[in-house]
Amino acid sequence: MSRPTETYSVDRATLNDILQLISVDRAASALFAPTGLLPPEALEDTVPHEVFAGAIPANEVFVSRIESGEPVGFTLTSQRGNGLYLDQISVHPDHGKRGIGRALVETVIADAKDRGLSRVTLSTFRDVAWNGPFYKKLGFSELPRNRFDDFMFEIEDAQRPLMDVTKRCFMERRVRKPIFRVRKGS
Numbered sequence: 730m731s732r733p734t735e736t737y738s739v740d741r742a743t744l745n746d747i748l749q750l751i752s753v754d755r756a757a758s759a760l761f762a763p764t765g766l767l768p769p770e771a772l773e774d775t776v777p778h779e780v781f782a783g784a785i786p787a788n789e790v791f792v793s794r795i796e797s798g799e800p801v802g803f804t805l806t807s808q809r810g811n812g813l814y815l816d817q818i819s820v821h822p823d824h825g826k827r828g829i830g831r832a833l834v835e836t837v838i839a840d841a842k843d844r845g846l847s848r849v850t851l852s853t854f855r856d857v858a859w860n861g862p863f864y865k866k867l868g869f870s871e872l873p874r875n876r877f878d879d880f881m882f883e884i885e886d887a888q889r890p891l892m893d894v895t896k897r898c899f900m901e902r903r904v905r906k907p908i909f910r911v912r913k914g915s
Contacts, residue, residue, distance in 0.1 A: 735795050737829055739836045742790035742803060747781045749800045750792065750819075757819035766854060771891040776805055776817055791836050793820070793829045802829045804837050809880050812901070813841040815851040830859070834867055841904045848901050852884055855898045869900040 742750065754775040761767045784790050784805055793802035802820035806813050815837055820829045841849050851869070853860040861871070872881075881899050888894050 735824070735827070737793050737795060737801070737824075737827070737832065739791055739793050739832050741788060742781070742785050742792040742800070744782065744785055746790075746792055746800050746803075747778055747785070750781055750790070750803050751775050751778065753800060753803060753821045754817070754819045756821045756823075760822055760825075760859070761857075764854075764857060766857070766896060767892055774891075780805070791833055791840070793824075793833055795824070802833055804833045806837055806840070808844070808846070809850070810878060811846055812848040812850050813837060813844065813846050814880070815849060825859075830863065831867065834864070838902065838904055845905075847905050848903050850878075850881075850899060850901045852881070852888070852897055852899050854896055856896070861898060861900070864900050864902075867902065869902045872899045872901055 755773070758767075758772050758775070762772055781790065784807075789806050791804045791806075792800045794800055801824040803818070804815060805817040807816055808814070815834070818830060818833055820833070838849055841847075849869075850872070851864065853864060855861040855871070877899060885894050885897075888897065
Protein backbone atom coordinates (compact mmCIF):
# COMPACT_ATOMS: atom_id res chain seq x y z
CA MET A 730 0.00 0.00 0.00
CA SER A 731 1.50 3.32 -0.99
CA ARG A 732 1.16 6.50 1.03
CA PRO A 733 -0.26 9.55 -0.68
CA THR A 734 2.39 12.06 -1.67
CA GLU A 735 2.23 15.22 0.40
CA THR A 736 3.95 18.49 -0.38
CA TYR A 737 5.71 20.23 2.51
CA SER A 738 7.00 23.75 2.88
CA VAL A 739 9.17 25.45 5.50
CA ASP A 740 8.62 29.02 6.66
CA ARG A 741 8.54 31.14 9.79
CA ALA A 742 5.99 30.19 12.43
CA THR A 743 3.20 32.56 13.42
CA LEU A 744 1.60 33.04 16.82
CA ASN A 745 -1.49 31.29 15.43
CA ASP A 746 0.61 28.09 15.10
CA ILE A 747 1.43 27.70 18.80
CA LEU A 748 -1.24 25.17 19.83
CA GLN A 749 -0.47 22.97 16.84
CA LEU A 750 3.28 23.20 17.51
CA ILE A 751 2.71 21.99 21.08
CA SER A 752 0.63 19.11 19.70
CA VAL A 753 3.42 18.20 17.23
CA ASP A 754 5.98 18.33 20.05
CA ARG A 755 3.90 16.02 22.26
CA ALA A 756 3.39 13.51 19.43
CA ALA A 757 7.10 13.53 18.54
CA SER A 758 8.09 12.98 22.19
CA ALA A 759 6.08 9.74 22.21
CA LEU A 760 8.69 8.25 19.86
CA PHE A 761 11.07 8.11 22.83
CA ALA A 762 8.76 5.96 25.00
CA PRO A 763 10.07 2.60 23.72
CA THR A 764 13.71 3.69 24.13
CA GLY A 765 13.49 3.93 27.92
CA LEU A 766 15.75 7.00 27.77
CA LEU A 767 13.16 9.39 29.18
CA PRO A 768 10.83 8.99 32.17
CA PRO A 769 7.07 9.49 31.63
CA GLU A 770 7.13 13.06 32.98
CA ALA A 771 9.77 14.03 30.41
CA LEU A 772 7.72 12.44 27.62
CA GLU A 773 4.82 14.72 28.58
CA ASP A 774 7.01 17.83 28.67
CA THR A 775 6.62 20.16 25.68
CA VAL A 776 7.94 23.55 24.70
CA PRO A 777 5.77 25.90 26.79
CA HIS A 778 3.27 28.24 25.13
CA GLU A 779 5.07 31.29 26.54
CA VAL A 780 8.40 30.17 25.05
CA PHE A 781 6.82 29.96 21.60
CA ALA A 782 5.08 33.31 22.21
CA GLY A 783 8.47 34.95 22.77
CA ALA A 784 10.47 33.02 20.17
CA ILE A 785 8.11 33.40 17.21
CA PRO A 786 8.25 37.23 17.05
CA ALA A 787 12.04 36.97 17.44
CA ASN A 788 12.17 34.78 14.27
CA GLU A 789 13.49 31.79 16.24
CA VAL A 790 10.87 29.24 15.07
CA PHE A 791 10.65 27.61 11.66
CA VAL A 792 7.70 25.41 10.80
CA SER A 793 7.10 22.72 8.19
CA ARG A 794 3.57 22.72 6.80
CA ILE A 795 1.48 20.45 4.64
CA GLU A 796 -0.41 21.93 1.70
CA SER A 797 -3.39 22.89 3.89
CA GLY A 798 -1.04 25.06 6.01
CA GLU A 799 -1.16 22.78 9.05
CA PRO A 800 2.17 22.58 10.93
CA VAL A 801 3.69 19.08 11.06
CA GLY A 802 7.19 19.95 12.27
CA PHE A 803 9.19 22.80 13.75
CA THR A 804 12.54 24.02 15.02
CA LEU A 805 13.18 26.33 17.95
CA THR A 806 16.56 28.07 18.02
CA SER A 807 18.41 30.64 20.09
CA GLN A 808 21.56 32.57 19.40
CA ARG A 809 24.35 31.58 21.77
CA GLY A 810 27.53 33.57 21.28
CA ASN A 811 28.58 33.38 17.64
CA GLY A 812 26.39 30.38 16.95
CA LEU A 813 22.81 29.26 16.63
CA TYR A 814 21.67 26.61 19.10
CA LEU A 815 18.97 24.18 17.98
CA ASP A 816 16.93 24.02 21.19
CA GLN A 817 14.26 21.74 19.77
CA ILE A 818 13.24 20.00 16.57
CA SER A 819 10.03 18.00 16.39
CA VAL A 820 8.28 16.30 13.49
CA HIS A 821 4.89 14.66 13.91
CA PRO A 822 5.38 10.87 13.56
CA ASP A 823 2.59 10.70 10.96
CA HIS A 824 4.89 12.74 8.69
CA GLY A 825 8.21 11.13 9.63
CA LYS A 826 10.82 9.77 7.24
CA ARG A 827 9.83 12.17 4.46
CA GLY A 828 12.73 14.62 4.65
CA ILE A 829 10.99 17.14 6.90
CA GLY A 830 13.60 16.97 9.66
CA ARG A 831 16.39 17.34 7.11
CA ALA A 832 14.66 20.35 5.50
CA LEU A 833 14.16 21.99 8.89
CA VAL A 834 17.80 21.48 9.91
CA GLU A 835 19.01 22.79 6.54
CA THR A 836 16.80 25.86 7.08
CA VAL A 837 18.39 26.45 10.49
CA ILE A 838 21.87 26.13 8.93
CA ALA A 839 20.92 28.65 6.23
CA ASP A 840 19.52 30.99 8.90
CA ALA A 841 22.82 30.82 10.82
CA LYS A 842 24.71 31.69 7.62
CA ASP A 843 22.33 34.56 6.88
CA ARG A 844 22.94 35.93 10.37
CA GLY A 845 26.71 35.73 9.85
CA LEU A 846 27.09 33.14 12.61
CA SER A 847 29.86 30.56 12.51
CA ARG A 848 28.09 27.40 13.64
CA VAL A 849 24.95 25.52 14.65
CA THR A 850 25.06 23.46 17.85
CA LEU A 851 22.64 21.06 19.51
CA SER A 852 22.30 18.48 22.26
CA THR A 853 21.00 15.02 21.37
CA PHE A 854 21.03 11.34 22.23
CA ARG A 855 24.25 9.93 20.82
CA ASP A 856 22.93 6.55 19.59
CA VAL A 857 19.22 7.01 18.81
CA ALA A 858 18.89 6.67 15.01
CA TRP A 859 16.89 9.87 14.53
CA ASN A 860 19.25 11.80 16.83
CA GLY A 861 23.07 11.53 16.75
CA PRO A 862 23.37 9.42 13.57
CA PHE A 863 20.83 11.66 11.78
CA TYR A 864 22.78 14.82 12.58
CA LYS A 865 26.07 13.17 11.64
CA LYS A 866 24.65 12.54 8.14
CA LEU A 867 23.93 16.28 7.97
CA GLY A 868 27.54 17.20 8.68
CA PHE A 869 27.43 17.62 12.48
CA SER A 870 30.23 16.25 14.64
CA GLU A 871 30.35 15.52 18.35
CA LEU A 872 32.07 18.11 20.51
CA PRO A 873 34.55 16.90 23.13
CA ARG A 874 33.84 18.20 26.64
CA ASN A 875 36.94 20.40 26.57
CA ARG A 876 35.28 22.41 23.77
CA PHE A 877 31.95 22.92 25.56
CA ASP A 878 30.77 26.48 26.00
CA ASP A 879 29.43 27.49 29.43
CA PHE A 880 25.83 27.31 28.19
CA MET A 881 26.34 23.64 27.27
CA PHE A 882 27.22 22.75 30.85
CA GLU A 883 24.11 24.66 31.97
CA ILE A 884 21.94 22.68 29.55
CA GLU A 885 23.51 19.43 30.69
CA ASP A 886 22.79 20.35 34.33
CA ALA A 887 19.15 21.09 33.44
CA GLN A 888 18.80 17.75 31.61
CA ARG A 889 20.45 15.64 34.32
CA PRO A 890 17.37 15.23 36.60
CA LEU A 891 15.31 13.87 33.68
CA MET A 892 17.77 11.66 31.81
CA ASP A 893 21.15 9.98 31.76
CA VAL A 894 23.26 12.75 30.22
CA THR A 895 26.10 10.30 29.55
CA LYS A 896 23.97 8.97 26.67
CA ARG A 897 23.78 12.45 25.19
CA CYS A 898 26.27 14.61 23.35
CA PHE A 899 26.66 18.11 22.00
CA MET A 900 27.24 18.38 18.28
CA GLU A 901 28.20 21.24 16.01
CA ARG A 902 28.27 22.05 12.36
CA ARG A 903 30.44 24.88 11.17
CA VAL A 904 28.71 27.13 8.68
CA ARG A 905 31.56 29.57 8.14
CA LYS A 906 35.01 30.21 9.51
CA PRO A 907 35.03 32.79 12.30
CA ILE A 908 36.79 36.04 11.48
CA PHE A 909 37.75 36.65 15.09
CA ARG A 910 38.41 34.05 17.76
CA VAL A 911 37.29 34.76 21.31
CA ARG A 912 39.23 32.99 24.01
CA LYS A 913 37.33 31.62 26.97
CA GLY A 914 37.73 33.87 29.97
CA SER A 915 38.38 36.94 27.82
